Amino acid sequence: MEGFENMAFIANAVNLFTYFHGVMYYDLADSSTTLTNLMGASFLLALFGAFLSDAYINRFNTNIIFASIEVVGYLLLTMQAHFPSLRPSECDILNPVMNCKHVGGGNAALLYMGLYLIALGTGGVKAALPSLGANQFDEKDPRESRLMSSFFNWFFFSLSVGASLGVTFIVWIQNNKGWDWGFGLCTMAVALGIFSLLFGMSTYRNQVPRGSPLTRIMQVFVAAIRKRNLPLPEEATELYEVNDKETALDKELSHTQQFRFLDRAAIVQESSEKPESPWQLCTVTQVEEAKILVRMLPIFASTILVATCLAQLQTFSVQQGMTMDTHIGSSFHIPPASLAAIPLIILLVLTPLYDLVFVPFARRITGKETGITHLQRIGVGLLLSALSMAIAAMVEVKRKDVAREHNMLDSREPVPLSVFWLGFQYLVFGVADLFTVVGLMQFFYSQAPPGMKSLATAFSWCSLAFGYFLSTVVVNVVNKATSKITGSGGWLHGNNLNRNNLNLFYWMLAILSILNFFNYLYWSRWYKYKPITQHHQNIKSPLKSWYVGSP
Numbered sequence: 273m274e275g276f277e278n279m280a281f282i283a284n285a286v287n288l289f290t291y292f293h294g295v296m297y298y299d300l301a302d303s304s305t306t307l308t309n310l311m312g313a314s315f316l317l318a319l320f321g322a323f324l325s326d327a328y329i330n331r332f333n334t335n336i337i338f339a340s341i342e343v344v345g346y347l348l349l350t351m352q353a354h355f356p357s358l359r360p361s362e363c364d365i366l367n368p369v370m371n372c373k374h375v376g377g378g379n380a381a382l383l384y385m386g387l388y389l390i391a392l393g394t395g396g397v398k399a400a401l402p403s404l405g406a407n408q409f410d411e412k413d414p415r416e417s418r419l420m421s422s423f424f425n426w427f428f429f430s431l432s433v434g435a436s437l438g439v440t441f442i443v444w445i446q447n448n449k450g451w452d453w454g455f456g457l458c459t460m461a462v463a464l465g466i467f468s469l470l471f472g473m474s475t476y477r478n479q480v481p482r483g484s485p486l487t488r489i490m491q492v493f494v495a496a497i498r499k500r501n502l503p504l505p506e507e508a509t510e511l512y513e514v515n516d517k518e519t520a521l522d523k524e525l526s527h528t529q530q531f532r533f534l535d536r537a538a539i540v541q542e543s544s545e546k547p548e549s550p551w552q553l554c555t556v557t558q559v560e561e562a563k564i565l566v567r568m569l570p571i572f573a574s575t576i577l578v579a580t581c582l583a584q585l586q587t588f589s590v591q592q593g594m595t596m597d598t599h600i601g602s603s604f605h606i607p608p609a610s611l612a613a614i615p616l617i618i619l620l621v622l623t624p625l626y627d628l629v630f631v632p633f634a635r636r637i638t639g640k641e642t643g644i645t646h647l648q649r650i651g652v653g654l655l656l657s658a659l660s661m662a663i664a665a666m667v668e669v670k671r672k673d674v675a676r677e678h679n680m681l682d683s684r685e686p687v688p689l690s691v692f693w694l695g696f697q698y699l700v701f702g703v704a705d706l707f708t709v710v711g712l713m714q715f716f717y718s719q720a721p722p723g724m725k726s727l728a729t730a731f732s733w734c735s736l737a738f739g740y741f742l743s744t745v746v747v748n749v750v751n752k753a754t755s756k757i758t759g760s761g762g763w764l765h766g767n768n769l770n771r772n773n774l775n776l777f778y779w780m781l782a783i784l785s786i787l788n789f790f791n792y793l794y795w796s797r798w799y800k801y802k803p804i805t806q807h808h809q810n811i812k813s814p815l816k817s818w819y820v821g822s823p
Contacts, residue, residue, distance in 0.1 A: 274401055274427060275434035276465030277339065280346065280458035281394050283438030285311060287446055287454075287609040289587045290594070295353075295451065296383065297360050297374040301751060301764055304587040305744040311583065312740030314391040314398075315733040321396025322403075322730035327484040331407065331726060332469070332476055334400035339466045342393025346459040348386030354452035358382060393462075399730040402427060406717055406725070407477050421642045421714065425627040428710045432623060436616040439609060447607045485561075485724040492554050492562035495537035499552075502539050504532055511538040513556045527556050530800060531563050561721040567799055568719060568728075572735055574792035575650060578657045578708055579739020580746060581781055585612070585701055587743075588764075588774055589664065589694055592671060595769055596691040606691060614695040615702020622706060646715035647796040653708025654792055658785030660701035665778035667693050672770060681770045719801065750777060 288310070292303040325334040352358040358379050363372035375383055405427060409420035442461075446454030505511065508527035527535075537554040593608025600606050634643030642649075674680075675687045712732035720728030751762035754773070763773035 273335065273339070273397075273465040273469040275430040276461045276468065277342070277394065277397055277401075278431045278434035279438040279442065280342075280461045281314075281390075281438070282435035282612070283442035283446070283454070283458065284390075286439050286586050286590065286612045287443045287607070289590050290447070290609060291451060293591075295359060297363060297372040300588075300591060300769070301747060302374070304583075304747055304764075307587055308583045308740040308743040308747075310387050310391055311586070312737045312744070313388060314394050315579075315735075315737030315740070317392050317395030318399035318730035318733040318737070319395075319727070320392075320399075322399035322726040322728075323484070323486065324396070325400040325403065325726040326724060330478045330480070331400040331404040332473060332478050334726075335397055335404060335469055336466060338393045338396025338400070339462055339469075340393070342390050342397065343459055343462050343466070345386045345389030345391075345393060346455055346462060348382060348389065350452055350455040350459060352379070352382050352386065353450070353455055395733070398733050399726050402713055402729045403717065403726040404476065404478075406729075407479055418641050421631070422627050424710050424714050424717075425623055425631075427713075428706065429620065429623040432616050432619045436613055436620065439612040439616065443607050443609045447609075479725075485721070485727055488554075488558055489562050489565060491550050492534055492537045492559050494551050495554050496534045499536040499539055499541075500533075502536055502541075504535055505539065508535075508556070510540075511535060511556050511559075512540050512553055513538070526560070528560060528563060528800065531566055534559050534562055534566075537562075557721075561724070564719055564721065565724075568716065568731070570795040571647070571650075571715070571792075571799060572731055574788060574795055575654070575708065575712060575735045576738045576742060577781075577785055577788045578654060578704070579736040580743045581657045581661050581739075581785060582701065582705075582736070583740050583743035584661070584664065584778070584781065585698060588769075588777075589697065591769055592668065592774070593691045593694055595675075595686055596671065596689050596693070597686050598691045608691060608694075611691065611694050611698050612702075615698045615700075615705070618699060619702050619706055622703065626706065642714065646711050646718065647799065649707045649711035650715065651789070651792060651796060653704040653706070653711060654785070654789045656700055656704035656707065658782050658789060660697050660704060661778050661782035661785055663700055664694075664697040665775045665782060667697060668775040668778060672775065675770045682768065683770075687770075746781075750780070 285307075289303050289307050292298045292306050293300065298306060321334055321338055325331045329337070360373060360375050360379070402424070405423055406420055409416040409423065442454055442457050445457060511527065538556050538559050540553065541548065589611070590608050593611060596608075598605045598608060631643035635641065638644060670693065671687060671689055674689045675683075678688060680687050709732070712735060713729060716728040716731045717725060747764060751764050753762070755762035755765065763777050765772065
């Protein structure tokens with residue numbers, strides 16, 4: 273299902289910039305921010321899908337419901353692309369004399385309705401589908417635990433297969449046969465994904481919704497605030513815990529020393545005349561769940577900038593490609609958005625090698641089931657994303673130099689430089705994705721309490737969401753700030769990329785990414801993996817604590 277759904281989603285992620293600019297007649301900056309807002313909403317809405325999945329409906333039903341919503345969104349875009357009356361009149365936006373009016377009124381409402389139904393649908397799928405797959409493995413079984421680690425690698429492989437088809441086949445259809453055909457294929461792809469998931473419905477392990485996990489977290493903070501004046505006990509054994517059938521089914525979290533102010537939520541007030549409510553007294557396990565969430569926040573924040581860099585490859589890098597030589601041979605032109613296929617094809621090779629070769633090799637050295645820890649994997653991805661932005665800046669300098677040498681700064685003709693020069697920045701960032709995205713999924717899923725698995729998986733997508741929203745803010749702020757400095761248009765102003773300063777914008781992102789990497793190093797060393805107590809039947813000896821891993 274993820275292969276089919278991602279085929280549609282990524283095709284539009286890399287090509288909607290062209291649609292907004294060339295069909296709906298938004299200028300470059302507005303096309304960029306419209307796309308990044310859409311992508312940000314798609315990933316942020318994963319929180320909503322995860323909440324429903326964990327609290328009220330199981331993960332299988334969540335996928336079916338939200339994928340159906342996504343189908344409706346693509347149908348609306350297909351209809352708008354097909355009927356000329358639902359979009360702006362044709363206009364040459366590259367001609368400065370023409371005053372092209374972008375889409376407005378009811379047609380704009382139709383466009384945004386379709387886009388944000390897609391955002392809602394894909395958000396729910398991306399939150400619940402990884403967790404549904406991981407649910408098929410028992411974390412308590414060493415063999416299945418190892419297979420679960422492989423599952424995330426192969427899940428990413430499926431993402432890459434679908435994305436590869438999307439950025440080549442569907443993008444080519446959109447650019448050469450029409451946007452209505454392209455959106456129609458996206459509709460069919462998601463529908464096929466729904467049917468493929470339905471084929472296995474009788475075999476899946478489905479979790480039982482446990483009620484709102486956010487409620488349990490909020491109870492800890494409310495109870496801790498209410499008891500803020502109580503002294504903390506010297507021994508953790510004095511704190512409240514329940515040993516019953518429900519907790520025995522899961523891994524009970526043992527006490528940690530971080531954020532001890534939250535321990536007050538588990539202090540039993542013996543003077544109380546009646547039993548304390550859940551908003552006054554929480555278990556140690558419940559308190560530790562809240563601590564886990566707080567501990568993960570700095571890691572989450574440190575990965576936001578990666579998506580900001582990714583957003584540039586889906587917006588300005590596509591526009592760069594439109595100003596370059598796209599010939600392959602004498603007659604075939606490659607759509608600039610299809611350059612995203614370069615890293616995807618490489619990842620189709622690297623992902624199996626990572627799982628089948630690197631992980632077993634690293635496992636022998638480190639003794640860890642995943643080869644290297646999740647945090648180490650994320651760190652490699654952060655460093656590679658900075659390198660990708662530096663390469664993008666150098667390629668843009670070369671592109672502008674070629675335009676200047678051939679007196680083409682104001683020309684509408686493509687500069688005599690192959691579009692494949694952009695492949696270097698796509699390639700490096702694609703490898704960064706292999707480390708960062710999968711590492712984040714594994715990290716959040718493995719560290720989350722049992723009742724928050726979907727919500728934790730959604731955090732990895734929300735990191736991308738905030739990155740896309742940050743891209744919108746950064747583009748607007750940079751434009752305004754640099755326009756005041758230069759006294760004219762900002763670095764990214766207007767529709768002529770040859771006259772802009774996109775290279776300086778890329779250098780700025782590269783520098784920020786390096787600084788962010790050192791920030792991440794601090795927090796990754798500070799982070800403590802969750803300690804858990806494993807319950808076994810027929811064992812009466814004291815419970816033994818062990819750590820899932822080490823930073």
